[in-house]
Amino acid sequence: MHRAFSHDAASVGIVGAGTIGSSWAALFLATGRRVTVVDPDPQSMTRLRPSIEAVAGDLAALGVGDPRSHWDKLTAAGGDWSALATVDLVQENGPEALAAKRGIYASIEAVVRPETLIASSTSGLMPSDLQEGARHPGRILIGHPFNPPHLLPLVEIVPGRQTAPEAVAAAEALYRAVGKVPVVLRREIAGHLATRLVAALWREAVYLVEQGVCDLGDIDRAIAAGPGPRWAVLGQGLSYHLGGGAGGLERFLEVFDAPIRSWWDDLGTPVFDTASKKTLVAGAEALEASVGGRDALVRMRNEALLAVLRAPGPLSPRTGLEERAPD
Ligand SMILES: NC(=O)c1ccc[n+]([C@@H]2O[C@H](COP(=O)([O-])OP(=O)(O)OC[C@H]3O[C@@H](n4cnc5c(N)ncnc54)[C@H](O)[C@@H]3O)[C@@H](O)[C@H]2O)c1
Structure with a gap:
């Protein structure tokens, strides 16, 4: 089954649509991928579209794409886990607690295909702990973004003890395909890198x-x-x-x-x-x-950050994005 992991993820499931999940959703949608969002909190579903709209200009300015051009590819599924049945990748962004995540992983694995990759955004949990009790632990790993994921290119890929090398390779390829800069850790460690x-x-x-x-x-x-x-x-x-x-x-x-x-x-x-x-x-x-208060600080931070991210430096992540967009 491992060879069947998608290296492109034309269809992405976002589980947990808070700060991090909604930002991931905006990024994947901007690149024209189908995005299915699962979060049992109705308020998260209500906030989803406005939060994507709020960052759409930044994504367009970066050359990633404009998520507002792809509303037809966004499904806000609420608590309907079955909506994840056909996704290639699940990016999990639920609450930062092992018990909660274990419950979420059971719900995900009950509906997705065996070859669906499952990546956790967790900042503090270990991938081996997330794998415990899983049906297919080989496809579970950490894909830890830096906040906000739609802007900052870094994603740390951390395999657990049972993660298949093919899953790591697929994660690396599919994150790269949406303009991220993946860094693969050779073993899990608190706080990642x-x-x-x-x-x-x-x-x-x-x-x-x-x-x-x-x-x-x-x-x-x-x-x-x-x-x-x-x-x-x-x-x-x-x-x-x-x-x-x-x-x-x-x-x-x-x-x-x-x-x-x-x-x-x-x-x-x-x-x-x-x-x-x-x-x-x-x-x-x-x-x-x-510097003139919070609004001014945020505005100046965003403008300067965009300028830095758009500059073609020696380790620049944002080159050749157009060629990497899915069909
Ligand atoms: N906030 C950051 O700076 C940051 C940075 C990198 C990674 N992370 C990681 O991202 C993850 C999410 O963090 P966040 O800051 O977005 O948290 P958040 O509280 O903003 O969002 C969590 C979301 O999960 C939803 N949720 C709760 N129970 C659920 C369930 N059973 N199934 C599906 N969804 C459920 C909540 O409704 C909420 O929308 C955490 O693991 C965190 O460690 C956070």
């Missing part, structure tokens, strides 16, 4: 604020004006590689061996108590006020 990296940075940021070295405004301004734009284009590995000049990363690591070790030795562990959190929140609120 990107969230762990962010957690490492945030730990040190909180420590520096607690130690009175700087405030949150200084941290965010330093990131946004320094490493941030560089990370958006190169990541850290290539940044250091270029930092080493003609000698590349090899030379960089030679020259900076001792300093890097001394910085690592000095990194701190924050207290992260009530007082610390109060200081962090005050810092974020002051920053927000300094």
